[in-house]
Amino acid sequence: xxxxxxxxxxxxxxxxxxxxxLEKNTLVVLPTGLGKTVVALLVARERLVxxxxxxxxFLAPTRPLVIQHSEFFKTHLSEIxxxxxxxxxxxxxxxxxxETSRIIFATPEVIRxxxxxxxxxxxxxxxxxxxxAHRCVRDYAYSQVAEAYKLQSSSPRIxxxxxxxxxxxxxxxxxxxxxxxEGVEARTEVDDDVSGYVNPVAVNWERVALPPVYGRIxxxxxxxxxxxxxxxxxxxxLPKGVYVNKRTLLELGDSIRKKLRTERAGYLYxxxxxxxxxxxxxxxxxxxETQGVRSVTRFLSRxxxxxxRSSLGLAKDPRIIEALKLCEENIRExxxxxxxxxxxxxxxxxxxxESKLIVFTQFRDTADLIVDGLKNIPSATPVRFVGQATRNMxxxxxxxxxxxxxxxxxxxxxxxVLVTTSIGEEGLHVPDVDHVIFYEAVPSEIRMIQRRxxxxxxxxxxxxxxxAEGTVDEAYFHSSRRKERDMHRHLAAFKKDPRPGKRKTTxxxxxxxxx
Numbered sequence: 236x237x238x239x240x241x242x243x244x245x246x247x248x249x250x251x252x253x254x255x256x257l258e259k260n261t262l263v264v265l266p267t268g269l270g271k272t273v274v275a276l277l278v279a280r281e282r283l284v285x286x287x288x289x290x291x292x293f294l295a296p297t298r299p300l301v302i303q304h305s306e307f308f309k310t311h312l313s314e315i316x317x318x319x320x321x322x323x324x325x326x327x328x329x330x331x332x333x334e335t336s337r338i339i340f341a342t343p344e345v346i347r348x349x350x351x352x353x354x355x356x357x358x359x360x361x362x363x364x365x366x367x368a369h370r371c372v373r374d375y376a377y378s379q380v381a382e383a384y385k386l387q388s389s390s391p392r393i394x395x396x397x398x399x400x401x402x403x404x405x406x407x408x409x410x411x412x413x414x415x416x417e418g419v420e421a422r423t424e425v426d427d428d429v430s431g432y433v434n435p436v437a438v439n440w441e442r443v444a445l446p447p448v449y450g451r452i453x454x455x456x457x458x459x460x461x462x463x464x465x466x467x468x469x470x471x472x473l474p475k476g477v478y479v480n481k482r483t484l485l486e487l488g489d490s491i492r493k494k495l496r497t498e499r500a501g502y503l504y505x506x507x508x509x510x511x512x513x514x515x516x517x518x519x520x521x522x523x524e525t526q527g528v529r530s531v532t533r534f535l536s537r538x539x540x541x542x543x544r545s546s547l548g549l550a551k552d553p554r555i556i557e558a559l560k561l562c563e564e565n566i567r568e569x570x571x572x573x574x575x576x577x578x579x580x581x582x583x584x585x586x587x588x589e590s591k592l593i594v595f596t597q598f599r600d601t602a603d604l605i606v607d608g609l610k611n612i613p614s615a616t617p618v619r620f621v622g623q624a625t626r627n628m629x630x631x632x633x634x635x636x637x638x639x640x641x642x643x644x645x646x647x648x649x650x651x652v653l654v655t656t657s658i659g660e661e662g663l664h665v666p667d668v669d670h671v672i673f674y675e676a677v678p679s680e681i682r683m684i685q686r687r688x689x690x691x692x693x694x695x696x697x698x699x700x701x702x703a704e705g706t707v708d709e710a711y712f713h714s715s716r717r718k719e720r721d722m723h724r725h726l727a728a729f730k731k732d733p734r735p736g737k738r739k740t741t742x743x744x745x746x747x748x749x750x
Contacts, residue, residue: 267688289361368395402718
């Protein structure tokens with residue numbers, strides 16, 4: 236019988252998932268807002284009862300998220316000694332805190348570094364929880380901690396939590412292999428035991444037409460890009476007759492660098508320059524088509540400030556100079572998305588003045604421009620919410636204390652429009668909002684699901700995706716929908732048998748994956 240903490244209204248599906256997770260290493264896939272942390276709490280408490288001297292280790296990718304989970308557990312398991320370990324705590328104190336606590340909340344890098352130096356062992360850890368478990372791939376610290384745990388623990392149990400593992404079967408295979416997953420508990424909003432707790436979310440796609448000058452700039456950049464790709468094809472590094480996208484070029488870069496470790500052929504160095512230029516050109520095309528001339532002007536004008544051969548080569552290309560000149564001449568020609576965005580937000584606040592909205596964008600430059608534009612709406616109080624990194628004096632990051640304060644101010648109503656980059660997607664407890672707006676479509680199903688999950692948690696919500704017609708926006712939108720269908724299809728197979736290579740894929744009907 237599961238022990239239920241006071242103050243939590245445990246739902247049947249959470250109880251059932253937790254009961255299953257107590258029996259075997261489990262990957263839990265639940266849409267954002269459906270209580271993955273409650274499942275973790277139930278499993279943790281039961282394991283601590285079963286192992287009176289055991290410990291639970293709860294890992295999360297960021298310090299604010301670690302603290303958020305710690306506070307939730309303290310509220311509902313206050314009788315159990317817990318601690319938070321971060322890099323800001325000196326190693327000797329981390330050892331003491333680890334050994335005197337039964338629940339430890341930490342970032343994976345801290346645990347990886349401590350166990351690699353032998354400061355403490357995971358022998359007595361009877362449960363390890365990996366939040367945002369889709370990160371447990373390649374050389375991310377989750378992978379090293381998982382390997383050490385499997386070797387050291389005398390009574391291991393692993394619980395992975397995610398809203399969206401991946402659309403790629405190989406990626407889900409890797410996650411399950413690294414975490415020694417024996418069972419998958421996946422739910423969608425349409426499952427019988429979940430649907431009663433899900434609020435309706437209206438999803439709208441608003442297409443806008445690009446101004447002619449945007450098309451001219453994009454055409455120039457695409458011609459240069461096509462030339463770089465053709466040269467790579469002539470070097471037999473890319474196949475001909477196959478569409479090449481940004482991921483193709485990124486993977487090619489990894490392949491070239493790998494070859495350079497053993498083969499010092501001169502053509503590979505030239506190919507790496509072409510590959511790097513291709514990435515930059517893809518980025519420039521994406522900027523002009525989805526963000527606007529102001530953003531691409533900043534990007535192109537910075538090329539000659541860099542020292543790499545690829546950037547300097549592009550900066551001197553007459554066609555890039557022509558594109559930059561066109562941008563500068565039309566700097567006041569704002570992207571039509573901005574008008575749509577202001578209209579949508581004005582309408583939402585007129586209809587419901589107490590509304591809270593989140594605007595997601597890929598780029599910090601765009602976040603700044605959006606905030607400036609929204610300040611002209613009398614009823615809007617926008618705020619910029621970005622990561623910690625400071626890139627230059629025009630792009631200053633936010634310290635974690637500032638991030639927490641902004642979220643508190645957003646929750647209490649000081650701000651009603653949160654303009655954020657990817658930091659607003661994952662994990663952090665952003666209050667339930669009335670309307671989520673995608674300034675651009677995203678190709679990742681993980682990011683699509685996480686962004687969409689910021690509304691509809693406690694009340695009906697809206698999602699609007701802004702898309703520029705005939706651009707990468709539309710390609711990304713269709714890509715994310717296809718990947719989400721693939722993800723559900725692969726998870727259905729994993730639920731039947733999580734062992735890699737032992738499954739037969741069964742198709743499910745997800746005819747409206749974006750809803």
